[in-house]
Each structure stands twice: as structure tokens, then as C-alpha cells.
Amino acid sequence: MKFELTILGSSSATPIFNRNPTSQVLNINERLYMIDCAEGTQQQMLRYDVKGSRIDHIFISHLHGDHYLGLVGLLSSMHLNGRTKPLAIYGPPHLKEIIYLQLTYSETTLQYPMEFVSIDAEKATVILDNHDVTVETIPLFHGIPCTGFLFREKKRLRKLLKEKLERLKIPVEYFSALKKGADYTATDGTVLKNDTLTVDSDTPKSYAYCSDTMYNEAYFEQISNVTLLYHEATFLNNMLERAVETQHTTALQAGEIALKTNAKKLIIGHFSARYKTLSELLDEAKSVFPETELATEGKTFVI
Amino acid sequence: MKFELTILGSSSATPIFNRNPTSQVLNINERLYMIDCAEGTQQQMLRYDVKGSRIDHIFISHLHGDHYLGLVGLLSSMHLNGRTKPLAIYGPPHLKEIIYLQLTYSETTLQYPMEFVSIDAEKATVILDNHDVTVETIPLFHGIPCTGFLFREKKRLRKLLKEKLERLKIPVEYFSALKKGADYTATDGTVLKNDTLTVDSDTPKSYAYCSDTMYNEAYFEQISNVTLLYHEATFLNNMLERAVETQHTTALQAGEIALKTNAKKLIIGHFSARYKTLSELLDEAKSVFPETELATEGKTFVI
Structure with a gap:
């Protein structure tokens, strides 16, 4: 079964040329699941040939702009492009208010049914369970309510x-x-x-998406043994103080988390705009967890 | 006195690769005035070296997403980049609610003073009057409240x-x-x-920004004799019916408007994503008003 992750954006909040803030698309058995939807995501979808018509589920981790400001534009484009099939959005409760306020004032009545699933950021919860996958929230530590998402492939038939x-x-x-x-x-x-x-069929694969968060062992058990771990790594470890202050993680910590949780592979992202090149961040994470790659724009990881 | 317009985006609502939805920056005497701020405007600013720190006024024409969905991200980046000087935003009354809702839920308290000036879309009103320029609204015809903006350079001393x-x-x-x-x-x-x-000093220059609107002579007198007219031209005239239905203008109509209002020069934009190339739109407008150019990304017009 296909289980592939494509990165649409790798940067954190302040803009930098040639990097986009966070968005990813997970292809599980030819169905697309979007994870976060920062400003500019639609342009990235065009660039990397990701069709909005194939996305039926969008997961938003939290209400910092660099994770959701592309959503209303995408919803509107789906509407203008004639979508009629349902779309489910999973996110913090207030996201619903933000979406509907903007649709109301633009006098847009979506032509397709939109289901909004409110996330309780306090406790891990299964928010989607279908034929291919279960998705559960990962409570993170980021000042405002924030969750990651853990995708677990269903065990296939023999x-x-x-x-x-x-x-x-x-x-x-x-x-x-x-x-x-x-x-x-x-x-x-x-x-x-x-x-x-x-x-027997293949061992089910799993993908844990952890952004944004400070280092906190509380979620380690939940994400243990995943096939692929995405973890934010906003700073180098020489900026640990700043990372703690802004409730982010360093590349070194991301490597340690992958090691402690026994991930098979780690990808890092959400890079601060201060880093024009990313090799130092990669090297730092690899120094503790060699199986690390950069989650940069356009890369597809076959899980 | 410098009076230069740079185009950051030329497309209408549905996304198309290599074109961006609407945003422009007017440089009047080395102060920057932003007009509309669609999604992706920050990336365009990086691309064309437009510094956010030089922008003190942002004008939003209406609350369709392709004209304002980049605003909250830009406000947030200005905050993260340490801006402390005031910023004025001019737009439809509900825009204030949209901005503050998103700032509230991201727990962002802007480090700089933001003044919000509500626009009454029903009547032409001077909304800014400073040493260099006056700016008045141009009531347009687009289903939801929508105004253009007319920038008139102040007469200089002898x-x-x-x-x-x-x-x-x-x-x-x-x-x-x-x-x-x-x-x-x-x-x-x-x-x-x-x-x-x-x-005597030079004759003051003027710039009229008209987007989005259907053809309606009500605003022709107000914009007459401008040095530069920007007018939306979403469709070719063979789609006139669709233009009327969606309350937009065709390229032919844009040319006629420039002719009737005695503009010195016309630039057209807000092109439908159905047009992969723009030469037909240009030719159509030029057939009635030869002094026409395409308002495409990265072009700067010295007025």
C-alpha cells in the first residue's frame, strides 16, 4: 500500500525566499491527507502537482499563521473549481470560527459539504479511522493549543x-x-x-508529525517505534535558550527524540529563516540520529 | 518626486503557477503604499525586494480572499521582525474583525501600533491626506462592498x-x-x-486602482484624466456574459473605460487562470486604447 509523504513547506513563521511555511501531503493508498496548510500552499501544490480534488482530509496542528493561513484560500479555490465531494477539516475549535467568518464576509457558500472536527489539544484522541488508516492527535507543548498527528496504517489482509x-x-x-x-x-x-x-501482509507503517513543540518527554511513548518521525527543528542547539523561550525544538533535540522513541527514520523541518542553508541543522541531528533527512520543499519520502 | 508602481500579483481567485493574486506597491516619494495583499504577497515582496519596513499604509479593496488573505501573515511577520513604527490599514469594516480574531487565537499582541480605518464602500471619501498624496476611495460594483483607490500626488512648490x-x-x-x-x-x-x-513644478500625477468591478459608468467621472489607470480585465470579451455574472470586466471594456475617462495610460490585471498566456487580453484592450500594458508580476511602472 502506498504510504508517501510530500513536503510542501519547511520554514517557520518569518518568510524566506525559496522556502515555504509548513504544509505536507501524505498519500496513503492513493488518498491524500494534508497536514497543515500555510500561506502559499496552493502555489506549492501547483509546483509539485498535488491535486486539491484528491484531498479529502486536512489536519491543522495549531493557530499560528505559518500553519494555517493558506486554508481559507484553498477551501475557496476548491469551491471555485467545482468541488462537490465532502471535505473534512480537523483542527483547534476556533479554526471553525475563523473559516466561517471569512466565508461569510466574502459571501461564499461552499458548494461542497465541509465537516469540521474540533480537536481537544489536551489528550491524545483518535480523530479518523477508515479502511486505510487511523489518525490520532499528539498533544504538544507550544504555548497555544497544539497537536501533532500520528498516522497508523491498518494491518492489511494476508x-x-x-x-x-x-x-x-x-x-x-x-x-x-x-x-x-x-x-x-x-x-x-x-x-x-x-x-x-x-x-502475512507487511508490517503496518506509521508516521508521526510533531510540530510545533518544545522538548517534552510526555509525548515520547505515544510516538515510539514509528516508521517515520517528522519533528520540528527550528534552531541549532547553540540557540537552545531561544528555543525554550519560543517553545520550539533544536536539531540536536530532534535527533535525541528520534533516538529515544526508537524511530526508524527522522525528518526535520520548520527551520528558522535565519538559516540560509540547512546543512548545519542536518549535521547536528545526524550527530545523534544518523538516519535523518531534511524535510525540504518538493521531497517525497516513501515510508 | 518618485511615483512608481510595482506589481506583485496579477491573477484572479483560482491559483495559477507563476502568477500571484492581487497585490501592488506604490512608491510615492520613497514611501511605500501597499494596495491589496493576497496570499503569497510576502514571497513576492522577497522576490522583488520590497521591504515591509518601508510600508506604512495598506489599502484593501474588498473581502474576497484573492485580495486580502496575505494580510494577517504580513502583519505577523512585521511583528516578528521587530517593527515598532505605526501601520495604518484601510479596508472594509469587517476586515478589522477578521484580523483581530486571528491575532487573538494565535495569542499575538502586535509590538507596533496598528490603526484601522474603516471604509464606507458607498461613497467616495478621502481616507488619507499627507504631505505627498491624497487617497480617496472609488466605489465599485462587485456584489460585496468593494472600492478602488485614487492616489493624487500633491502639487509641489515652485x-x-x-x-x-x-x-x-x-x-x-x-x-x-x-x-x-x-x-x-x-x-x-x-x-x-x-x-x-x-x-512651476510638474503637474501632479495620479493613479487610479480599479479592482474588482463590473463595467459601470458611475465611477468614470471620478477617475477621469488620471496619469495611470489600473483596471481589472478578468476575461476576454467573448466571455462578457460570464463577466457580468461574476461582476468583472473584460479587456475590451477596460480599454473603453480608459478611453472614456481620458486616462494617459492603462494597465490591466486580475486575469482569470483560464488564460495561460495574456497576449490576447492585451491585444483586445489595445484595440480600443493603444496605450495599454499588462500589469504582470515584477513590472514597475514609472508614473
Whole structure:
């Protein structure tokens, strides 16, 4: 099953040329899930060929502008482009008020149903559970209510050993039961054990998105053992004091978090505009967690 | 006196790659006046080297997102970048509510004084009058309250004929009075008429910004004889019906408006995303008003 993350923006609040504030798109089984939607996200979608019509769920972490100011424009464009299928938005309760105030004063009545799911930033909650994935909130520590999002792929059905099934002439109508783990009883009464006809599906993958937050072990257990961890790394560790003051994380801390939570891979982002190049941030995180990459614009990570 | 317009965005609501929705910056005597502030305006400012610290006045025409969704991000960046000098915002009354709602929920208390001037879209009103310029609103016709803005340069003082003044040994302390039009009386009682010592200053320039609106002669008299007219031209005239329906103007109509109002020069913008190239729009406007140019990203018009 496809499980791919594309980065649309990697910068923090003050603008910098050629970097965009935060937005990401997760492709799970060809359905797109948008995570944060900063100003300029629509231009980034055009740049990296991300179709708004394929997005059915948008998750907003918190109400700092660099994480949501592109949302109302995107909702409006979806409307102007003739969208009719539903869209679900998950975010802090006040986001609903912000959206509707702007739609009201522009006299826009969306042509598509929009469902708004209010997030309680205080406790981890499953906010979406569908055929492919569950999404739960990760309470973070950032001054104003802020959550990350943990995407856990659903365990798939067992995979059929097609050639063997053909050789044994097992009828197609049994395949569905086999995928679910049933043994096969032939017409002569012979029982073939399921694990001789199928193999287990891949281990479900997981993606934890942690932005913005200061270092706090409270969420470490929840995100432990993920396949891919995105963690903000706004500053180098020589600005730790500033990171604490503004409730952000340093690249060194991001590496430590990946190590302590046993992530398989770490990507870092939300870089301060003071860093014109990012290699020092990457090196710092890699010094504790070598499996680190920069979550920069246009990169796609196959999870 | 410098009077220069730089285009930051030329597109209408639905996004298109390499064009940005509406924003412009007018440089009058080295002070910057921003007109509309669509999403992505900050990136455009970085691209074309427009410093936010030089902008003291921002004018918002109406509350469709493609004219103001970049504003809260810009206000926030000015705050994060340490601005302390005042900023004035002129716009529809509800814009104030939209701004403060978003600042409130992001727990941002601006470090600089922000003055909000509510615009009554029903009648032309002078909303700014300073040493260099007056700005008046132009009531437009666009479904929701919408105004253009008419910038009129102030008449400058008379220019001294420096060489002649030196030759006649007229003391410097009289220069200020001469600039204001006074005659000069020498110590021997001889009166030298002012127009033998000075020349009139340049004719004041003017800039009318008309976006968004349907064709309506009601505002023609107000904008007559401007040095530069910006008029929206969302569609080609073969989409006149759609233009009327969405309360926009065609390129042909924009040309006619420039002709009827005796503009010295016309620039057109707010192009629909359906036009990948703009030459047809330009040709159409030029067919009635040859002195037309496209108001595309990064162009600067010296008025």
C-alpha cells in the first residue's frame, strides 16, 4: 500500500525566499491527507502537482499563521473549481470560527459539504479511522493549543500465494476467506493450513508529525517505534535558550527524540529563516540520529 | 518626486503557477503604499525586494480572499521582525474583525501600533491626506462592498532657477518664500516677479486602482484624466456574459473605460487562470486604447 509523504513547506513563521511555511501531503493508498496548510500552499501544490480534488482530509496542528493561513484560500479555490465531494477539516475549535467568518464576509457558500472536527489539544484522541488508516492527535507543548498527528496504517489482509493456489486449483471464491486467515478444506476433506497458502501482509507503517513543540518527554511513548518521525527543528542547539523561550525544538533535540522513541527514520523541518542553508541543522541531528533527512520543499519520502 | 508602481500579483481567485493574486506597491516619494495583499504577497515582496519596513499604509479593496488573505501573515511577520513604527490599514469594516480574531487565537499582541480605518464602500471619501498624496476611495460594483483607490500626488512648490538666483545674489533665506510664489524685493526697492525667478513644478500625477468591478459608468467621472489607470480585465470579451455574472470586466471594456475617462495610460490585471498566456487580453484592450500594458508580476511602472 502506498504510504508517501510530500513536503510542501519547511520554514517557520518569518518568510524566506525559496522556502515555504509548513504544509505536507501524505498519500496513503492513493488518498491524500494534508497536514497543515500555510500561506502559499496552493502555489506549492501547483509546483509539485498535488491535486486539491484528491484531498479529502486536512489536519491543522495549531493557530499560528505559518500553519494555517493558506486554508481559507484553498477551501475557496476548491469551491471555485467545482468541488462537490465532502471535505473534512480537523483542527483547534476556533479554526471553525475563523473559516466561517471569512466565508461569510466574502459571501461564499461552499458548494461542497465541509465537516469540521474540533480537536481537544489536551489528550491524545483518535480523530479518523477508515479502511486505510487511523489518525490520532499528539498533544504538544507550544504555548497555544497544539497537536501533532500520528498516522497508523491498518494491518492489511494476508497475501495469497497465487501460483500455489493455481497449482492446487483452489477456486477463486475461497480467496477472500484465505486472505482473512481461514484454512482451506478441499472437496476430499484434506485441510490445507492457511499459512501454507498465504503469507502475512507487511508490517503496518506509521508516521508521526510533531510540530510545533518544545522538548517534552510526555509525548515520547505515544510516538515510539514509528516508521517515520517528522519533528520540528527550528534552531541549532547553540540557540537552545531561544528555543525554550519560543517553545520550539533544536536539531540536536530532534535527533535525541528520534533516538529515544526508537524511530526508524527522522525528518526535520520548520527551520528558522535565519538559516540560509540547512546543512548545519542536518549535521547536528545526524550527530545523534544518523538516519535523518531534511524535510525540504518538493521531497517525497516513501515510508 | 518618485511615483512608481510595482506589481506583485496579477491573477484572479483560482491559483495559477507563476502568477500571484492581487497585490501592488506604490512608491510615492520613497514611501511605500501597499494596495491589496493576497496570499503569497510576502514571497513576492522577497522576490522583488520590497521591504515591509518601508510600508506604512495598506489599502484593501474588498473581502474576497484573492485580495486580502496575505494580510494577517504580513502583519505577523512585521511583528516578528521587530517593527515598532505605526501601520495604518484601510479596508472594509469587517476586515478589522477578521484580523483581530486571528491575532487573538494565535495569542499575538502586535509590538507596533496598528490603526484601522474603516471604509464606507458607498461613497467616495478621502481616507488619507499627507504631505505627498491624497487617497480617496472609488466605489465599485462587485456584489460585496468593494472600492478602488485614487492616489493624487500633491502639487509641489515652485522650482527655483538656481543659476539666476545666484547671479542676482538673492540670499538663501528668501528661497522658501520664492518656492511658495512670492515676488522678491531687492534692498534698492526693485521688485522681481516670482515667475522670472522660479518655474512651476510638474503637474501632479495620479493613479487610479480599479479592482474588482463590473463595467459601470458611475465611477468614470471620478477617475477621469488620471496619469495611470489600473483596471481589472478578468476575461476576454467573448466571455462578457460570464463577466457580468461574476461582476468583472473584460479587456475590451477596460480599454473603453480608459478611453472614456481620458486616462494617459492603462494597465490591466486580475486575469482569470483560464488564460495561460495574456497576449490576447492585451491585444483586445489595445484595440480600443493603444496605450495599454499588462500589469504582470515584477513590472514597475514609472508614473
